[in-house]
Amino acid sequence: MEADVFTAAIVGEQPVPRAGMEKLISEDPALHMVASVEAVERLDDRYDLVVLDLPLAGPATAPEVIAAAARIGQPLVCSSWEQPLTLLSAIRAGARGAITRHTEQAAVREALRTVAQGGFYLCSRLVGRFQAELARPLDEDPNGLAPREIETLRWIAIGLTHAQIATRMGLSPATVNTYAKRIRAKLNVRNKAELTRMAIELGHLAQHRRYQAA
Secondary structure, three states: OOOOOEEEEEEOOOHHHHHHHHHHHHOOOOEEEEEEEOOHHHOOOOOOEEEEEOOOOOHHHHHHHHHHHHOOOEEEEEOOOOOOOOHHHHHHHOOOEEEOOOOOHHHHHHHHHHHHOOOOEEOHHHHHHHHHHHHOOOOOOOOOOOHHHHHHHHHHHOOOOHHHHHHHHOOOHHHHHHHHHHHHHHHOOOOHHHHHHHHHHOOHHHHHHHHHHO
């Protein structure tokens, strides 16, 4: 009986890293590389494994790229893991594995096969960071948002206007506007829709709902 062969696709803006990943995949008899492209949008099939070399369009959009990849395969994310992209936000978006650009080749090979087979892989270089993220208090934000800014973000995410937020928080509308501008700058987003997306991906909206239910 022949061993299973898993299909793989590579996504990355830089051709040299893509070529290196192509070589690693081609050397594994359990993997078959089907596509190597610059953007997720260029993939038009389903795959067992999608290797993402991030950032593709900036850290603020990385969770969207991961989510798009997760709809067509199991994403293995390679990144420098600079904020605002966190391991938790990547996993929430659908990542099934995480490696760095300095991960050893043997570990990358293991990650490729593990994720292709439906498992989860975390590079040993990222274990400490992941533990720190898990241990972080719910109200502590890795992007530098102050507690009142996090509260403002939560209210924005559930659809309240700045005037309504000001009433609930006991602030002036001008202060809420200032908070909103600071939040957009820290998260590198432009509008309310992107703020809502980031609140969900960073877990702040889920936290808000838990507090409301308590």
